[in-house]
Amino acid sequence: MFATLHPEPEQVPVMAVTLFCPNLKCRSILQVPDSTRGKKVKCGQCGTAFFVPAKKTPVRTPAADQSESDNQTDN
Numbered sequence: 001m002f003a004t005l006h007p008e009p010e011q012v013p014v015m016a017v018t019l020f021c022p023n024l025k026c027r028s029i030l031q032v033p034d035s036t037r038g039k040k041v042k043c044g045q046c047g048t049a050f051f052v053p054a055k056k057t058p059v060r061t062p063a064a065d066q067s068e069s070d071n072q073t074d075n
Contacts, residue, residue: 015034021046021050028044032052038051
């Protein structure tokens with residue numbers, strides 16, 4: 001009897017956020033999962049607790065809205 005090899009299911013890559021510890025005496029480079037954005041984490045080296053910045057969303061300006069509406073009417 002032969003065993004059949006099943007390929008591993010495709011792993012969905014988890015984006016990591018790279019940041020520095022805010023403690024000026026530590027300044028370790030940290031990588032945390034994207035799911036920790038906006039949450040409080042601790043540095044593994046010095047134990048300093050801090051918030052991971054939330055993801056920025058693009059800001060829509062009135063000028064951008066106007067140029068989009070101009071492009072739609074020029075058909």
